[in-house]
Amino acid sequence: MSSVLETFPNPRPERDYEIQIRCPEFTSVCPKTGQPDFGEIAITYTPDQHCIELKSLKYYLQGYRNQGIFYEAVTNRILDDLVACCQPRRMRLTGAFSARGGITTTVVAEYARK
Numbered sequence: 001m002s003s004v005l006e007t008f009p010n011p012r013p014e015r016d017y018e019i020q021i022r023c024p025e026f027t028s029v030c031p032k033t034g035q036p037d038f039g040e041i042a043i044t045y046t047p048d049q050h051c052i053e054l055k056s057l058k059y060y061l062q063g064y065r066n067q068g069i070f071y072e073a074v075t076n077r078i079l080d081d082l083v084a085c086c087q088p089r090r091m092r093l094t095g096a097f098s099a100r101g102g103i104t105t106t107v108v109a110e111y112a113r114k
Contacts, residue, residue, distance in 0.1 A: 002081040004059045007050035016089065019051065020044045023061055026095070031068035039071075039097035041078065046089040048113075052082060071097050075107040083111045 023041040030037050041061065043052075060081070064074060075095035083091055088111070095107045 002060065002085065004056050004063070005081065005085040006053040006056035007086050008053055010047045010049055010051050013047070013049050016046050018044060018046055021052070021054070021057070023057070026061055026064070028064040028074055029066060029068045030100075031070060034068070035100075037071070037097060037100070039095055041075075042094040042096070043082065043091065044093075045082075045086070045091035048087055048089050050086045052086050071095055071105050071107050076109050079109040079111060087113075089113050 021043040023043070026039045026041045028037045029035070045052075061078075067074075069077070075093060078095075079091060079093040082088075082093070090113065091111045093109050095105075097105045097107075
């Protein structure tokens with residue numbers, strides 16, 4: 001799935017600046033119940049040499065639509081795939097998932113280059 005991700009050259013690689021991306025229509029499937037899960041994926045990153053191309057990100061995230069995966073796993077997998085794709089200086093990914101049975105879950109994963 002990560003093979004659909006694309007990048008483009010950072011227009012200002014000499015400067016630290018932040019890019020924020022909201023994906024409010026994320027869907028996957030609960031691996032226990034088979035029921036759909038809904039949530040928002042929020043990505044904040046400081047690019048280095050490359051930025052994430054948004055159309056490819058949309059297709060990448062749509063690939064989870066029918067995949068059974070826990071919130072914690074999907075949040076960390078998306079972060080790993082995006083870091084591998086664009087090699088940012090820093091990235092924070094938040095998965096804020098809608099209520100199921102009266103419980104909401106938010107998972108935050110972070111990467112910082114050493």
